[in-house]
Amino acid sequence: MLGGRSALASVFLCFVCLLGSTPPAAGICTTDLPKQVKSMIRIAPDLNHLGCRLYTQTATDFQNCAVSSLRCFSAEMKVLIKEWNLAKNQNVRIPRNGLVKGLQRLADRFSLVKNATTSECHQCELLQQKDAEEFLGELEGTLEKINSGPCPPEDL
Numbered sequence: 476m477l478g479g480r481s482a483l484a485s486v487f488l489c490f491v492c493l494l495g496s497t498p499p500a501a502g503i504c505t506t507d508l509p510k511q512v513k514s515m516i517r518i519a520p521d522l523n524h525l526g527c528r529l530y531t532q533t534a535t536d537f538q539n540c541a542v543s544s545l546r547c548f549s550a551e552m553k554v555l556i557k558e559w560n561l562a563k564n565q566n567v568r569i570p571r572n573g574l575v576k577g578l579q580r581l582a583d584r585f586s587l588v589k590n591a592t593t594s595e596c597h598q599c600e601l602l603q604q605k606d607a608e609e610f611l612g613e614l615e616g617t618l619e620k621i622n623s624g625p626c627p628p629e630d631l
Contacts, residue, residue: 503584509618511574512611519608527558528604537617540596545582547599548614549575555607
């Protein structure tokens with residue numbers, strides 16, 4: 476049995492540990508990626524005639540399988556950028572792969588604090604296909620959800 480100061484020190488340390496603990500994914504944020512997605516949402520109507528269909532994650536997919544969802548978003552974003560670049564619409568500035576790499580880094584950060592796969596996670600190709608505007612809207616909503624918690628000073 477601890478006595479006096481030792482007991483008080485143990486209680487204090489336990490209290491500090493409880494106050495300092497955060498949920499596993501707390502503090503994973505990104506401010507740059509939502510800006511890039513918003514810029515793509517603005518140009519999507521100009522490229523809608525291409526008829527791009529992308530495997531699209533939902534909020535439920537992200538909630539159950541954060542890492543898989545982010546990796547699917549990244550893979551599909553790569554497809555979208557390639558398709559848009561093939562169209563070579565001179566009036567539209569299409570972002571480079573910085574968004575794809577940013578999504579990959581975000582998935583890697585989540586994989587450090589969450590299970591990478593669970594039995595509920597689906598392969599990208601088994602998800603519903605949606606047009607580019609809907610896909611980008613889902614991605615924007617997912618990034619907003621990620622940023623809704625407390626964010627550390629350093630962002631992606």
